[in-house]
Amino acid sequence: MKKGSRFSVSVLALMVTAGVLGACGSNNGNSPAANNAAGNTGGEGAAAKDTITALLPPVSPTYQENFKQMEADFNKLYPNLTLKIEPASWEDMTQKLDTQVNAGSPPDIAFIGSEGISKYKQLDMVLDITDTVTPEMVADIDEAPLEYMKNGDGLYGLPAYMEVHAIGGNKPFLEEAGIDWKKVQQSGWTYEEFREAIKKGVVKEGDTTKRYGFVFATAGVASKDYLAILVKNAGMPSPFTKDLKYAYTSPNYLEVLKAIRQMIDDGSMPKEISSVDAGKRWNMFLTGQTMITGKGLAVFENSSMKNNEKIDANDGSAVKDSVKTDYVVLPVPTFAGQPAASAAVVDGYVAFRGKKEPTAEHKANVVKAAYFLASGQVAAQTNGDLFAAQITDSGRKASESLPSKQSDYNKAAVQYLLSTAAPARPDIPAELGAKAIKLETEVIVPKFQALLAGETTPEKMFEDVKKAAVDTFGEDGVFK
């Protein structure tokens, strides 16, 4: 029995090893090993041929159409290099990447959120490119977003954009409720001001609410966005304090939970908020059922304008029962006298390694490809489509020639939000980060869903989170 199992283990191990070696030699014909060999036999290796694979989702509507163009442009720039783009659908791309990573054969570059880096770093599958990026590249990219691509001492990719997850209001309704939105855009607001404002935004007809002051998509796992965005503005820009203690045991956390309940109990938010999903809340925004919505992205201004055009055309193609809307970017209110810290999301081109350590040469080529995608014309086009700010000098320059439909006040508001963005925290060890994710998934999100549904109290939830945090990080590992 024992013998038999040992035999099967070794056969299996053999198969796996053989497979791995095979894979390294031929993974889409782009593997480091193969290229290396080609490079060596090629003699000087100065312009050795190499292929870089990139797994990319449709970041913006025009992004995927341009894949061919990008590949061609890259090849023009570096005639010895080939960029091979693997298209992937947006929602499923993580699962594909995860499978490839676990199989030991990821692409060279993948487009992911910066928060994903620590997950892959734990498996040692991301590539530290600190020693490979050139000073010119670093100088071109804004510092804040670049920080987000770091983890510990290493730099693992180049940022594509930095977007702020905030909220957004409908201009006519804001004005109707007497809210000075211009002032809010420029200097933010406190929770107390916000609470009054959304109360004023409610429109009732008898007992039924025709319009809510504020609707945030919180159905299912989206609820974690809501909480995360709010607590950042309550003195907890990250789950960990500067001295690496878990932050969500702070009394300010309880304040936020209480406020969340308060807004629902005031009637400013629907009591069914716990099952409003992203599609539904945007539908509510377009149909005039809410004054303010979240989470809000700058690109929503575009969606709002497009629906207005359809209403004008009056051909039945507009969203049913929709009214004309005018999207205004708004900051998230601050709690307990804490400074504003907007939730920044940085996505970018992260470098991966396979089972075998890539050669320095291949690594340099990967960085070239990542930089090509993250800067200049490609970045200008993508970020323009997304109404996202340009975060490279070269991108800013290239975007000057591109037309933009974004209103100036929203552009300015986005800049203001970016200036208050919570700083990156590359100092949080991957292991702590992983524990925090587990705590969030298994305790915070479920309890928070219950809080939104009115099935638990803020105090009870706070106790539960505290208890779980102490269990996970120890008495000394949490903020007191």
Add this chain to the structure above:
Amino acid sequence: MARTASSNRNRLNRGDGAWGYAFIAVALVVYTLFTAYPVVSAFLISFQEYKPLGSTYIGLDNYTEIFKSSLFWKAIGNTVVYTILTVPVALILSFAVAVMIMPLRKWMQTTFKAVYYLPAVASGVALSVVWLWIFDPMQGGILNQLIGAFGIDSQNWLGASSTSMFSLVLMSWLSSHGTSIIIYVAALLGIDDSYYEAADIDGASFLQKMWHIVVPCLKPTTLFLLVTGVIGSFQVFQNAYLMTGGGPDHATTMVGLLIFDTAFKYFEFGEAAAQSLVLALMIGFMAFLQFKFLGKDVEY
């Protein structure tokens, strides 16, 4: 006499073994490569801390981790509840529909079968959008309008732990019976008319025929649908993932979802493999019970 019969049978069955293996050869090869190999890998991984660059064997740690976790047992509990509420209802519904289709004219049979089969061809995206609309918690929601007509207050279907499990169950009741209906209809057609003729001569009523002919003849089919139904229900993941994310407060966390989270959210592949093997063991035990009580294939 008996001896000649049995030796006759032996003579007739000679060489059957070889044919038996020949008929399953292709299936067996495909199975070994694409099913058994991954399963064996998963089994090995369940004793490891899995890392693509080199795993370490950690003995039974992954298993002890599971047995300590209260969430795993809660998820098992939820899954059992979900299975008990959905699988038998699905069987009864599709059986009833199949029986009701039988006396109709041919073109009507075709139409109805096509109609019930249709939802299976619909894209998952269309389905999920529609179900979100049905469960819309506001007054505009289809289900809320429906119960509103009976004077019942609007419910927060997917958002409250009291109704979220029921909502998922309802969704399962009203969708995707096409497969089992088609299989039941095929099985009903396979019953030889001579049975009914014999029963008619005895003056059997509809219910008597149902109980003495249809139910026993459909036993193998029912067993098939039951076993595959339970397996499917234990692995259910998509609906909980898309509709509730397991919430609120783990009211709809199923084992399938938990395994997915462990594997892809926490990247603890070893523990996920261990979880699935524990799950498989439970399903296997239940399948064994089902075979034991229903498994006697009908002999003629």
Add this chain to the structure above:
Amino acid sequence: MSLYNNQLGNPLFKFVRNMILILLLLLFALATLFPIYFMIISSFGDPVEAGAVSYSIWPGKFTLDSYRFFFAFSEHSYRWLWNSLIVATVIMVSNVIFATAAGYSFAKVRFRGSKFLFGMLLVAMMIPYQVTQVPLYILIVNIFDIPNTYSALILPSLVTVYNIFLAKQFMSSIPNEIIESAKVEGCSQLQILTRIIMPLSKTVMAVMAILTFMDAWNTFFWPFLVTNTMEMQTIQVGLKNFRFANTTYFSPMMAGATISAVPMFILFFSLQKYFLEGVTVGAVKG
């Protein structure tokens, strides 16, 4: 069709009974058909990117633009349909042949280890795919080294345990006497399978064909994993290209979904006659 006592009732009774049945069936049909209806209705909308789904029972506008948009969106739209057709057809044919043979073998042929092997097959069904997917990926992509090929799309589903199980259950109710009398007449097992069992199992083979085709046609995740160019994507993978970070081309996606449902209809109706003719054992015997 004499489960129902036709000879007993008068015509009025029969009429009323059938009307009640039809009514019940219609009610249930209404509930299950709704999503399809919604899919088709939405596909006639404008091919603009919508930030939100328009929840309405009647279409606001009727246009075929979304269908045009679907085919113009990517040069690969036709190719996706074609890929799906090839993959699903091969999987369907091989399953019908090999699962029928294996099912018959497990149901009626006596051979050593038959029960054990069948048990092994069933056990494998019980392991959730979330865990087996990485080893399978390693096998196909790293060991066999066939990513982005039809083989990678087809091989793992060549014969499924589900179909073997289905075939075995159906065939277990074929009377043993038929097989034995065939043997007495000197038929080999292969002849029994092809000349007696297969004709008798037309219904279940038709069922298997349609279910397998549908399953292969609708599979999303595996094709998504093993393809890495647009040319090799199947229709289900291709449809996902209509979803972006914050917006979706909703109507064209629904148009694509509607188009992708058509082949399954065709198959369903072309196999219809096998569904409806109960194959009687007596007919074969005689």
